[in-house]
Amino acid sequence: MLLVVLGGGESGVGSAILAKKHGFDIFLSDKGKIKDHYKNVLVDFGINWEDEKHTEADILKADLVVKSPGIPDSAPLIVKLLELGVPVISEIEFASRYTDAMLIGITGSNGKTTTTMLTNHLLSAGGLKVGMAGNIGDSFAQMVAQRDLDYYVLEISSFQLDGIEDFAPHIAIVTNITPDHLDRYDYKFENYIASKFRITMNQTEEDYLIYDYDDPVIAEWLQNNKIHARLLPFSIEKKLEQGAYLEDNKIVITIDKHHFQMSTDTLALEGKHNVKNAMAASTVAQLLKIRKATIRESLENFQGAEHRLEKVLKIQNVHYINDSKATNVNATYYALDSMSTPTVWIVGGQDKGNDYLTLMPLVREKVKAIVCLGWDNAKIIETFGSVVEFIVETTSMEDAVRVSKEVAQPGDSVLLSPACASFDLFLNYQDRGDQFKEQVRKL
Structure with a gap:
């Protein structure tokens, strides 16, 4: 079975390594120049590759294509592949097919990097075997190929979500949705919103969707669309029976009959938006039964994302x-x-x-x-x-x-x-x- 990988960056090379492990014939193609580091990796793994061109005759023979999130669905080569009936998927989709680990997927216009790092920090401090990947850090596919982990915390962009078919995180987070990348979505905000909510499309009643209750865009979409996952909102404006809210400068989280409280005065990160990021990450930690003392300590000693405040x-x-x-x-x-x-x-x-x-x-x-x-x-x-x-x-x-x-x-x-x-x-x-x-x- 021929798998073609389009794009020779972190995501593409990771996909090729995972495909090699599972016995695919692989051809990796990048229209730009592949960095020497990645070329060396491809050579070490015996993977066929080309750069600075796409040889269509070879690519169109594919049984399956994994494409870089940077390549739009409207690219002529992608259009040709789809017309031929060749499945074109994202690295996130491909890697998820080869792991039984619990997946925590995080998307949103802003805050997803900090929330991803904070969630990973909480779960690591809680002693779980966890990896952080996706739109941040190492390739998810390469981690699945080379490490044996029980949990993955994944930062996922809308571009990556556009390429999923069966991907279903057990816990999904939508931090917020504001207009961004509209040039990829025909300048229609509703298309971008729909892309973000693909994160929950394959979730079941056994799964969870954590989201910003105060975000009007999210609220309207949830009102007009059926969600199977159990909803756990977070808010700094309204007291909630289930989920997380802010009261007297304290984060309060309630999931079923389990409660957690923490003062916002001792949070390592400043600003209202970071209170929300902390709520989302702490809700995940509560679901996974991390000790309350560990959650508090981790929120107090967390070092934020580089280039973000x-x-x-x-x-x-x-x-x-x-x-x-x-x-x-x-x-x-x-x-x-x-x-x-x-x-x-x-x-x-x-x-x-x-x-x-x-x-x-x-x-x-x-x-x-x-x-x-x-x-x-x-x-x-x-x-x-x-x-x-x-x-x-x-x-x-x-x-x-x-x-x-x-x-x-x-x-x-x-x-x-x-x-x-x-x-x-x-x-x-x-x-x-x-x-x-x-x-x-x-x-």
Whole structure:
């Protein structure tokens, strides 16, 4: 049986390794250049591969195709394969077919990386044999091929969910849903929403769906669609009989007759959104019978995700915070909402059709100066130019950090939270965040 893997990155190479273990004939093809590290792995495993081209004659012979999440279903090669009746699936789907481990799947527009890391941290501290994979860290497929684990905590993007058929996590989390990646969904928000909810489509009454009760998009979808899984909501606005809620600065979780409480004052992560992330992760830990003391200790000592409200340095009593992972307006909303000091805000990049007006109340309340970082800052200047006293344009991280230092006073914070993609000036959001940290350390 010929399995073709499209894409030679972490996901594709992991899929090829798993396929090799299970006796497939494999051909891996990448239209771009495969990194030397991955080429060496493919050679070591004796896997046929090509890069910088797709040889259609070989690819169209496939019995099954595993494609990189970066390749859209509308790509001509994918269209041809589907017309021929060849199944095209994601790595998440493929790997799930070869493990009996319990799967915890986490998706959402924002917060999924932190929630995934926090859930993994709680389960690891509880002594479970757990691996973290998916859209974060190592390839899920390679972990299934090479490790014997009882649990997997998976961060799953909408692109990965588009390629599932039978994938069914025992516990699914939807952190929130706001407009993002609409260019992949015909610019229809409802298509993106439907993609996110594919995470629960194969769940049964024995499974659980944990979700943000306060999110109007999620609430409307659940009202209009039938879900088989048992629902466990979390809320910071309403007291809930089942699930997690906030009361008197305490997280309260109730599942059947089991209860858990913890003060939010001792959470390692700050901000309302991180209270929600903690609720979601703690609900999973409660379901899996992790000791309450372990949950509390783990929430108190957790180190957050890199590039997500990452505290870099405090220089002359000015805090420098790296939130480069905030590639959309909603993520930046959370960042600004968590600020408790006057803020110099570094914003901008490759605009995704952003509507910045939702940030206006927070900008009025918290932002003392705006440093634009990008090739095209017109929309940011138009929106906030009359709201803040100081707004300036820069086209390099060195200039952005230098200007921010000049404007900031003791007691202030400098926040890199771009609300935009990074590809105008940087390789990706990690590169953008790394450059920010490097320039801050040079101050």
